[in-house]
Amino acid sequence: MFTVFNTLKFGSLLILLTINSLIYAEPTEEKFMLGAFSTGSLEQWESKQFKNQTLYQLVELDGSRVLKADSNNSASGLFKTQRIDLQQTPVLNWRWRIENRLETRNEQIKTGDDYAARVYVVISGGLAFWQTKAINYVWANASAKGAVWQNAYAGKNAVMIAMRSAADPTGTWFSEKRDVLADLKQHFSEDVRYIDAVAIMTDTDDSKGKATSYYGDIYFSQR
Numbered sequence: 001m002f003t004v005f006n007t008l009k010f011g012s013l014l015i016l017l018t019i020n021s022l023i024y025a026e027p028t029e030e031k032f033m034l035g036a037f038s039t040g041s042l043e044q045w046e047s048k049q050f051k052n053q054t055l056y057q058l059v060e061l062d063g064s065r066v067l068k069a070d071s072n073n074s075a076s077g078l079f080k081t082q083r084i085d086l087q088q089t090p091v092l093n094w095r096w097r098i099e100n101r102l103e104t105r106n107e108q109i110k111t112g113d114d115y116a117a118r119v120y121v122v123i124s125g126g127l128a129f130w131q132t133k134a135i136n137y138v139w140a141n142a143s144a145k146g147a148v149w150q151n152a153y154a155g156k157n158a159v160m161i162a163m164r165s166a167a168d169p170t171g172t173w174f175s176e177k178r179d180v181l182a183d184l185k186q187h188f189s190e191d192v193r194y195i196d197a198v199a200i201m202t203d204t205d206d207s208k209g210k211a212t213s214y215y216g217d218i219y220f221s222q223r
Contacts, residue, residue: 032089034080034198035218037067042078049076051205059214062173067215069117069202077201079122084195084220090181091223092137092198094119095216097173101166102141104207108160110152114204115139116211117164119218121180124196133157133192135183137176139164139213148187159187173216180220 035045040058047056052074059068067078096117104112117139125131134154140147140162147165151158161183163176184192202213 030089030222032084032220033217034082034084034220035067035094035200035215037215038065038217040065042067044082045078045080047076047078050203051075054202056200061214064216067200069200069211069213069215071202071204071211073205073208073210075114075201075203075205077199077203079197079199081197084198085193086181086184086195087193089220089222090179091221092119092121092178092180092218093176093221094218095173095175096139097214098139098170099212099214100170100210102204102207102209102211104141104209106142107138107140108143108149108152111206112142113152114207114209114211116141116202116204117213117215118201118203119176119215120199120201121195122197122199123184123192123194130157133184133188134159135180135187136160137163137178139168141166159183173214175216 037058054069054071054074054076056067056069056078058065098116102114102116104114106112115138118136120134120136123133136158138160143162143165145162145165147162149160150156151160164174200215202211204211
């Protein structure tokens with residue numbers, strides 16, 4: 001599926017990100033809000049469908065507005081093209097919860113490359129889209145928390161990091177914080193100053209399953 005379908009996931013989509021990134025200014029704030037879902041805004045978040053449509057909508061839950069994702073044998077995501085200076089705001093912050101686990105037994109092979117929730121950052125390769133890189137922070141099912149592996153389709157250009165696992169309860173909010181600058185240095189052995197986009201995806205197409213998850217606000221900070 002990588003030759004066509006995942007070329008779209010990690011190729012054509014990222015060409016769009018590169019083109020769009022030309023129109024956004026670099027953030028200079030100590031804290032940069034990227035996904036202000038609690039304000040009821042999806043401004044500048046765009047949808048990209050790969051197979052069927054994951055439904056994304058803003059809803060009220062636990063007293064605040066959040067982004068809900070419903071996936072049924074589908075793979076589509078929301079992405080926001082935004083150039084982020086990681087030397088100013090290297091830390092990615094978000095919160096999420098899942099309502100059910102997938103039945104995938106191995107996320108590290110093509111038939112199991114599904115996640116109830118994932119947030120990922122993209123470093124565009126420009127027109128040389130094969131040089132595009134991504135780090136995926138995922139809610140894994142079969143892999144242990146803290147596990148790191150190459151994406152089954154994109155290989156070394158897409159690193160997967162299990163932030164949560166089947167050991168974490170469903171129906172519970174978790175707040176995450178990740179030093180993206182340090183992760184890029186560790187996993188790509190490069191001093192990358194900028195990222196070009198952030199994406200969210202709840203996908204179940206490989207396992208033909210179902211998943212419901214929620215995402216809270218997403219922002220970058222100095223620490």
